Amino acid sequence: MEKVYAVGMGPGNGDQMTAEAREVIVSCDVIAGYTVYVDLVRKVLKERELEGKEFITTPMTQEVKRCRLAFEQAQKGKKVAMVCSGDAGVYGMAGLLLEISGDYPEAEVEVVPGITAALSGAAVLGAPLIHDFAVISLSDLLTSWEKIGKRLHAAAEADFCICLYNPSSRKRHDYLKKACGIMLESKAGDTVCGIVRNIGREGEGCAFCTLEELKDAETDMFTTVFIGNSQTRMVNGRMVTPRGYRNDREQE
C-alpha cells in the first residue's frame, strides 16, 4: 500500500505553498480533492509536472467518499495527494482522512502543513495574532450554534485575539452579527477588527473597523475576520497586537 498525503496548499497562489507541499504533489500519481482545489493544482503546477497524473474530484459534501477513493487508489499501489487550500489540519481534510484510516489499518497517512487563512490573512492586515489567539468557525453545519456561542463568549471574556472562519454564507447571513453580539458582552465596542477577502487570490482586499461596526460588515465564505484583544491598535494603517505589556518600554 502506498501513502496518502494530506497536503495544505496555502491561500491559493503558488507563492505561499511550501517547497515540501509542491514536491509531494509533483511526486504523487493521483491528485484527489474538492473540484476547486484540484483546479488550483492545475493552475499552480507546470504542465510537465502534471503529466500522467490521475485526478479524483468530488463535490463539497462528499468528503467521506473522497477519502475512500483516495485509500482505494493507495491500495492499488498509487501514491495519492489529497489537496486542500490553507492547511490540511485546520478545518481541512487531514482529520477525516485519518479518521477513515481506521478502516484501512495498513494505510499510512502523512500530513503536509500549509499556510492557513489565520496566518495569511493576519499578514495582510498587519500583525493581529501576535499574542494568544483563538480560531473559531461560525459554520454550524458540523457543530451546534450553542457550542460556537460558548466558545465565542469564552474567548472574548479571556481577552483572546479571535480569528473567525466561515463568518457567513447565504443560509447563515446573520451569524457574524450574532457572534459580534456575544463578543460585545465582554469586548469593548471600539475593539480593533480587520476583514480580509480572497486572500492570495484575485480581488484580495482588506478593511478595518470596530467591533461595533463589524456587526454590519458584509462578509461571505471567502472572508476571514479578525477581532483584536484589548491592546490591539492601529499603527501606520495596520492592525497590530503588542506582544505584551513590556513592549511599551525599550527593552535593551
Add this chain to the structure above:
Amino acid sequence: MEKVYAVGMGPGNGDQMTAEAREVIVSCDVIAGYTVYVDLVRKVLKERELEGKEFITTPMTQEVKRCRLAFEQAQKGKKVAMVCSGDAGVYGMAGLLLEISGDYPEAEVEVVPGITAALSGAAVLGAPLIHDFAVISLSDLLTSWEKIGKRLHAAAEADFCICLYNPSSRKRHDYLKKACGIMLESKAGDTVCGIVRNIGREGEGCAFCTLEELKDAETDMFTTVFIGNSQTRMVNGRMVTPRGYRNDREQE
C-alpha cells in the same frame, strides 16, 4: 526608503518555507534577526544566493534594537528581511516591527507568513487542530500569569483544542504542571494530548499521553504541546480531532 519584510521561515528546515519567503530573503540586501535564525538562513539558502548580503544579528532580549537597526538600513535605501522561525505574525517580530514603524512614518513593512509550530507540530501528531482551537504561550515574560491562567481556564471550559507555546524553561520548570491543573478543572483527565519536539529539525520526535500524564511530561523551549477537545481520540496511532458531530456517519 526601502521596505522592511517580516519573514516567517517555518519550522527550521528549508522544506517548509514558502516560495515567497525564500524569494523575499534572496531579494533583500540585509538579513536581520536573532542569531540562531540568521544562521538558519545561511544553512537553508545557497552560497550564491547569499553573496553580497549584510547580516545584522542581535541576541534574544534586544528585539527593539534589532527593529531600529532594520529601519535604519531601510532609510539608507536597503531592502531588509527581518527573519523569524515559524510565522512572523505569531509570537514573532512582525508585531514589534509594526509597533516601532510608528516612529518611521515613511517606512513600509510587509509581513510574509510562515508555517507556525501549531501547524507543523499538528501535522507531526496527526490532526489535533482540525476544529476550533486556542493558541496560548506559557511564557510570563511579557504577560502576567494571571492572564495566562484565565485564558487556559476559558479555553478548557469551552472545549477548545489547545496548543501551548513555550511550555517551560529552566526558570519556569513547573508552568506546564500548573497549566494542566487549570485545564483539568474542566477537561477530563483522559483527554488525548501530544507533545512535539524540535519540529522540522534534527532530533524531531513526538509522544502521546493523557492530560493527567501531561502534568509530569518533560518539555523545554523547543517543545510544542497539544491538548485535544472532548472528541479528540487516537486513530491508527495518530491524534485526531473530528471535524464535527456528523463525521460519525457517512455523509453521502
